Amino acid sequence: MDEMEIVVDRDEWRAGFEQRVLNGYRDAGCSEPLAEALLEQAVRDIDGWTVATDGVGWAAVGVREDNGVIVGRIHDLTARRGREWAERWCAARGARRVEVRLTGGTGEFADYPVLGQLRMRAAAQDPALPEGLTVRPLTEEEYPTWLAGQHAAYIADIVRAGALTTEQARDKSDRDFALNLPQGLLTPGHAFYAMEADGRRIGTGWVHHGFLPGVTFGFSLDVHEEYRGRGYGRAAMAVGEWATRQGGDVAMMFNVFGGNAVAMSLYDNTGFTVLDEYRSIDL
Incomplete structure (x- = not known):
């Protein structure tokens, strides 16, 4: 499947997404209680996200209003052509910019300017x-x-x-x-x-x-x-x-x-x- 299709039953995606987020925080040295607390923050409003698949990977997106401007958010991306689809999806809903949260490297978002970082030691x-x-x-x-x-x-x-x-x-x-x-x-x-x-x-x-x-x-x-x-x-x-x-x-x-x-x-x-x-x- 080359095109992205919206997913209705999201259980498989959600289980994998939450596990990947938890593993990312554990790999960064977070204690288990801290990793779970950060996961709770990461999945806030998750029920309002739109999830799509190309049959192999996933993309999860959403939009919100920020000071009168519609902002898109790519919450998850593992699909091969998911970024292109996600940006189109956000733009179609009036987004003026798109944000992404990354853990463990920039991946295919190296051309996105850094907005901010969460650091710890x-x-x-x-x-x-x-x-x-x-x-x-x-x-x-x-x-x-x-x-x-x-x-x-x-x-x-x-x-x-x-x-x-x-x-x-x-x-x-x-x-x-x-x-x-x-x-x-x-x-x-x-x-x-x-x-x-x-x-x-x-x-x-x-x-x-x-x-x-x-x-x-x-x-x-x-x-x-x-x-x-x-x-x-x-x-x-x-x-x-x-x-x-x-x-x-x-x-x-x-x-x-x-x-x-x-x-x-x-x-x-x-x-x-x-x-x-x-x-x-x-x-």
Whole structure:
């Protein structure tokens, strides 16, 4: 069969898809509870996906609205000519761009620009703070200025990745911060740090403990611009590792947006592996 046909009975496809997703996370070093939690995220809204087959492989697709724009999503692809069919399917439903989540390599999506990555590494059993660096909680007085800076950095990251316009990114930033920090500095499970060297604040950190089983999520580990290029980037990652253990977790996870080659190089060099990579292309 050369053409793709829509599948009504999806049990065979779903069983194979879920097994492949689980195996991908296990191969990346995730614990079984973490792999299953990530699978649960990966199959969210799965009943709304459209699945097709060429008799040998599969393609699973869907569309959603993102800030007023229809976006297509290729959720699974093993069929030989599935990409061409999936892009046509999304375009026929008004999609302006198509996204894909990849685990374990780019496959045939190497020409899709990187939208973002989910990275993770295990924390050392008893990590120490870098010599000369101290960490303290962020104060109530520092929080408003810190929050404004986080909003601005997040908006810039989204725009640089090519996902949204500045106005759309600003709206997304407002929604995401309201969702993640409903009680601001006092939001349960979240910790905020100031990193200091020689009596000067050289950066800040924001982490969420217990984000997933055994995982602390690093929302930001930032070195102030005037202190960059002095090795503090690696020090900030060590602070994240220390904070992970302080929160009782065993691994740290975070997102990095596409277009940030400097950050990706730092994460490569500090052992943070790519769990998922998200790529996107305009139609």
